[in-house]
Structure formats: C-alpha cells, structure tokens
Amino acid sequence: MTQPGKVLLIGSGPGDPELLTLRAVRMLASADVVVYDRLVSDPILQMAPKSARMISVGKCPKSHPVPQDEINEILYAQASAGYTVARLKGGDPLIFGRGSEEAGYLMDRHIHVEYAPGITAAQGVSCVTGVPLTHRGLATGVQYVTGHRQSNKVLDLDWKRLADPDTTLVVYMGVANIGQIAVGLMTEGLSDQTPVLAVANATTNKERRLVSKLGSIAHDIRSAEMGAPVLFIIGQVVSLYDAKSTSAILTDLEAEMPAIAHA
Amino acid sequence: MTQPGKVLLIGSGPGDPELLTLRAVRMLASADVVVYDRLVSDPILQMAPKSARMISVGKCPKSHPVPQDEINEILYAQASAGYTVARLKGGDPLIFGRGSEEAGYLMDRHIHVEYAPGITAAQGVSCVTGVPLTHRGLATGVQYVTGHRQSNKVLDLDWKRLADPDTTLVVYMGVANIGQIAVGLMTEGLSDQTPVLAVANATTNKERRLVSKLGSIAHDIRSAEMGAPVLFIIGQVVSLYDAKSTSAILTDLEAEMPAIAHA
Structure with missing residues (x-):
C-alpha cells in the first residue's frame, strides 16, 4: 500500500520571489507536484524542482476557472497517491485564499496539511x-x-x-x-x-x-x-x-x- | 566626507526564523549595525553578520523603553556615519511598527530607506x-x-x-x-x-x-x-x-x- 503524501499550503506573496519566506522556499523545494493559481508569478514557479509535475488551476476573471471542488479532488488524488503536493497561492493562503476550505477537505480525508504564510x-x-x-x-x-x-x-x-x-x-x-x-x-x-x-x-x-x-x-x-x-x-x-x-x-x-x- | 549610509526597515515576523523573507535575510546579511526591538527572537539576531554592531532599543511593557525620539536619533547617527543600518522589528514594520515614523524622520534628513515586509x-x-x-x-x-x-x-x-x-x-x-x-x-x-x-x-x-x-x-x-x-x-x-x-x-x-x- 502507498504511504499517503501530504499537502503544503504555501503563500507565495505578492509576486516578487524575494518576498517568499524561507519556509515557503524549503517546502516548495520538497514538492513532487505543484498545484498553482494564476497569480503565482513565473519567477516563483521556476523555483520548483525541475522534476516536479506542474498543475495550473489558475482562475482568470474572464474565463472558466477550475471549480473549487475539482481543485480539492486534484489535491486529494495527488496526496493520496503518495506525493508531496505544494499548493501555491498568491499572498497568504489563510487570507482570502480559500486555503482553509482546501485544508478542511483534506483533513477530513486524513491527509496531513502544513502551512507557510505569505506576505499579503x-x-x-x-x-x-x-x-x-x-x-x-x-x-x-x-x-x-x-x-x-x-x-x-x-x-x-x-x-x-x-x-x-x-x-x-x-x-x-x-x-x-x-x-x-x-x-x-x-x-x-x-x-x-x-x-x-x-x-x-x-x-x-x-x-x-x-x-x-x-x-x-x-x-x-x-x-x-x-x-x-x-x-x-x-x-x-x-x-x-x-x-x-x-x-x-x-x-x-x-x-x-x-x-x-x-x- | 563620509558617504551616507542607509536604513533597512526589516520585518522579522512573529519569531520563527524560517518565517523571514529572502529579502529580509539578504538585507540583514548586509548590515554594519543592527538596531533591534525586544520582540525580535534570538535565533533571528544570530543571523546578523558576526561583525555587526548590535544595539538593543527593546521596549519592555514594565520597564522604561528607549524613547522613539532617541531611536530615530540612533538610526540617523549611524546612517549618516556611513553605515548600513538594519532596523529589525517584530512582525511587519508598517503595521503597528512605527516604521513609517522612523522612515519619515530619516527621509526628511535625506537618509535612504528601504523596506522588507514581515509576516504578522x-x-x-x-x-x-x-x-x-x-x-x-x-x-x-x-x-x-x-x-x-x-x-x-x-x-x-x-x-x-x-x-x-x-x-x-x-x-x-x-x-x-x-x-x-x-x-x-x-x-x-x-x-x-x-x-x-x-x-x-x-x-x-x-x-x-x-x-x-x-x-x-x-x-x-x-x-x-x-x-x-x-x-x-x-x-x-x-x-x-x-x-x-x-x-x-x-x-x-x-x-x-x-x-x-x-x-
């Protein structure tokens, strides 16, 4: 049986990669899979491990976003397959980031969740x-x-x-x-x-x-x-x-x- | 004539050194002088250069703090003597940190000021x-x-x-x-x-x-x-x-x- 993975809810800050915390950098470096929003800047995405699978769930104001339910399912599927999943969000995951909804869904299914705060x-x-x-x-x-x-x-x-x-x-x-x-x-x-x-x-x-x-x-x-x-x-x-x-x-x-x- | 230095207003976050931003780490590493508050944790102070002069202006709830005017004067004196001064504050310098008062005092005297935000x-x-x-x-x-x-x-x-x-x-x-x-x-x-x-x-x-x-x-x-x-x-x-x-x-x-x- 596969050991379950975990989900790291990471705040990527406003855009400048220098505004990441050391904790966010460490967590991102440990990722097998990166699930990211549209507002996460390219220089930050480039800090992910070369081997990591990159999944965009970007929400555009004028296009159809990936629905929240589907994002939750992606996170759960990847973590339960044994992967360490970095969930990258703009700003801070627990301020207007719906991070707590994702965490609730995952914890109800016994997936371990950790956080890195971000500069708003x-x-x-x-x-x-x-x-x-x-x-x-x-x-x-x-x-x-x-x-x-x-x-x-x-x-x-x-x-x-x-x-x-x-x-x-x-x-x-x-x-x-x-x-x-x-x-x-x-x-x-x-x-x-x-x-x-x-x-x-x-x-x-x-x-x-x-x-x-x-x-x-x-x-x-x-x-x-x-x-x-x-x-x-x-x-x-x-x-x-x-x-x-x-x-x-x-x-x-x-x-x-x-x-x-x-x- | 001495070239003027500058003051780096750095948010050191809530205490865990892993919550510093990369920008805060870079700025702190460049300091000749570190002026710090009581709420800046020891592991963060230990990240300052070994050669840096450490000046505590810690405010204790029950003891006499260094008055704000005197802190302003210390920052000005050190920067105008040509030093790069890291001003370390708990949390974020521009949220309840009086960072903007210090910046205003210094900019009025033509001292260059830069900021690193901090996790609140x-x-x-x-x-x-x-x-x-x-x-x-x-x-x-x-x-x-x-x-x-x-x-x-x-x-x-x-x-x-x-x-x-x-x-x-x-x-x-x-x-x-x-x-x-x-x-x-x-x-x-x-x-x-x-x-x-x-x-x-x-x-x-x-x-x-x-x-x-x-x-x-x-x-x-x-x-x-x-x-x-x-x-x-x-x-x-x-x-x-x-x-x-x-x-x-x-x-x-x-x-x-x-x-x-x-x-």
Whole structure:
C-alpha cells in the first residue's frame, strides 16, 4: 500500500520571489507536484524542482476557472497517491485564499496539511511605496475586505462599518466594483477627498500605481485602463505617499519595465 | 566626507526564523549595525553578520523603553556615519511598527530607506493553528487593531465598528486590557459565545495557546497567567481550531517545550 503524501499550503506573496519566506522556499523545494493559481508569478514557479509535475488551476476573471471542488479532488488524488503536493497561492493562503476550505477537505480525508504564510499584497504595496497600513494620528488599525462580487449577486458590504476615517481600508479584488465601493463609503460619510492608492501587479515588473481620491478613483481607474489584480488602499495613510522617495522592490527588473506612477 | 549610509526597515515576523523573507535575510546579511526591538527572537539576531554592531532599543511593557525620539536619533547617527543600518522589528514594520515614523524622520534628513515586509503575528498564529483569518460563511474580512493604551489614557476604540460578527477581529498588544475589550464588544452586540483564540509568543518555543469565549476570556487569561506578547483572534473562524490536527511550526524545538493548548 502507498504511504499517503501530504499537502503544503504555501503563500507565495505578492509576486516578487524575494518576498517568499524561507519556509515557503524549503517546502516548495520538497514538492513532487505543484498545484498553482494564476497569480503565482513565473519567477516563483521556476523555483520548483525541475522534476516536479506542474498543475495550473489558475482562475482568470474572464474565463472558466477550475471549480473549487475539482481543485480539492486534484489535491486529494495527488496526496493520496503518495506525493508531496505544494499548493501555491498568491499572498497568504489563510487570507482570502480559500486555503482553509482546501485544508478542511483534506483533513477530513486524513491527509496531513502544513502551512507557510505569505506576505499579503497589501504588505507588498506598503513596502514598495512606503505607505504604512497604520500610522499614529492617521490610522489606528487596518481592515482587509474583498470587493469581489459573485456573478448575479449584489456586493454585500457593511458600508457603515467600513467608512471609518481613522482606519486604513484595504480592498482586494475590487477593480470591477470600485465605483460602487466608493459611492458606498461616501454615502456613509467618508470624505470624497479621502486619498486612495491603487496598485496593479504590486512588486512585479508589471507594477502600475495610481494615486487618486475617493471621489474620482472610479473615473481615474477607467482612464488608466488598469486591470485586475488591483489592490486599493483607502485612507489618510496614503497622504504619506511620495513618488520621489519610493522605489520598486524589483531593483534588477526595474530597468526593463519601470513602475509607472500616475499622480 | 563620509558617504551616507542607509536604513533597512526589516520585518522579522512573529519569531520563527524560517518565517523571514529572502529579502529580509539578504538585507540583514548586509548590515554594519543592527538596531533591534525586544520582540525580535534570538535565533533571528544570530543571523546578523558576526561583525555587526548590535544595539538593543527593546521596549519592555514594565520597564522604561528607549524613547522613539532617541531611536530615530540612533538610526540617523549611524546612517549618516556611513553605515548600513538594519532596523529589525517584530512582525511587519508598517503595521503597528512605527516604521513609517522612523522612515519619515530619516527621509526628511535625506537618509535612504528601504523596506522588507514581515509576516504578522496574526499570520503566524493562523499558520501554526490552521485558523484562517477569512473563511467563506464565517468571516468576509479581517480587522487588525491594537489594544494597547497609553498610560493615563482610556482605551479609545470604536466598539460599534469592531463588534462585527461577520469579520475576524485581531487584537495586538491587548493582554492588559482584554477585559475592557471583551465588555466593549459584548455591549455593542457581539455574543458572549464568540470564540476567542489567544496565543502568546506565537511560532516560538515559548508558544502558549488558549481557546475561550468572549464572555470568559478575561478570566481565562488571568487563570492561565499568560503574559505579553499575546495576540487575540476573535470570531467564528476560531471554531475551526482543532487541537489535534494542528502542530507547532518549530518542529525541531517542539520536543523541548511543546505548545500548551488549554481547551
């Protein structure tokens, strides 16, 4: 009988391979099989063992993704065949990553699961731009929400709770609904002058930045033709953004394609 | 004239050295001087170059910390003397780390600043316990707040916004005020049955865990005599905690001092 394998739920961070943890690197190096999402960057995939079987389950906003049930089955099939399976996700597997759903499915079937946390996109943006997520006098805390709406459903967010001028609001997967998000926040009292930083493909050589205000962000995003994945940081901390004093994290890739700041 | 040095603001994560990013490791290895907080673990300090000058500016809850102004001056003095200064902080330097205050002070004086993000304590807890920060049907988002109160001041948190049964609430530095925090949340409608996970020294060999409910957490923390640093995760996601299926991240240190789970 085959010894069962295991599944390693690994956060690959925002894109720059230098933002992997040592734990993530070690786990990835031990993989027989790598199951990866669309947002895992190519330089990170290249860190997998040459012998590893690579399985893409990438979810594209406009194409049919591999359904979650099927991803669960792939992970289970590979692990129960005795393989060490690296499940690579963008960001952190336990923040908007559905990692806990996959882990629950596997543990119910007696598959051993281990985790490596990842730097979130918000932290990646923060570190390439110098914009903090908290700052004395500007933000006493930070909230992460998703602006993604399931098809045919209304975006169901508690605008009253989110419209807090003393907290930094980070919106993941919000580019399609940023107009509705901005209106919701302004209706509940957040000023239209609240600064907003939008960053696409943070920490990669495709990074693009846009600094705007809540009242104009929807228009500015359309004009700039920024597409997913875009992360929004909304709040007074964005006033600390200084285009001159910040630099892209990928020093070696900068020359090829510099980060574009639209002020 | 001496060429100016620079300051590298480095997140050292929750404690386990394996949770450093590759970027943090590279930056630390380049340091002439290391300025570190109390929450940076010994195994991480041992990763500094043997030749580096080590300066502790550790803040202890019950002793006089080095004032922030003085930390700023130390960083400036070392960098302007031409040294590469690694400023090591627990967690992430731009989330409750006052990293942006230090960066602002230095950039105003034309000192170059770079960042390495770090895994937050919440992410560390999440990955050693398997408790996610978001989960479909249990938590649509996550909020990070600090439960620390400046001396002689009332803990000034917006309980109405924080008492959200659909969001995970992460409280940093809250052990001294957890009674007041629990009452504030329950007064604004959060059930006394809301599960709470408290973890001290997450991901280190001194890690201790306690699973409780909002109505009893203050009593249980006192009984367990858990001291700072304690991180609280409050919300329905804690119902996914399963003592049997989770393991400490520091496999090699487990034998010495296992994590204690009080259920």
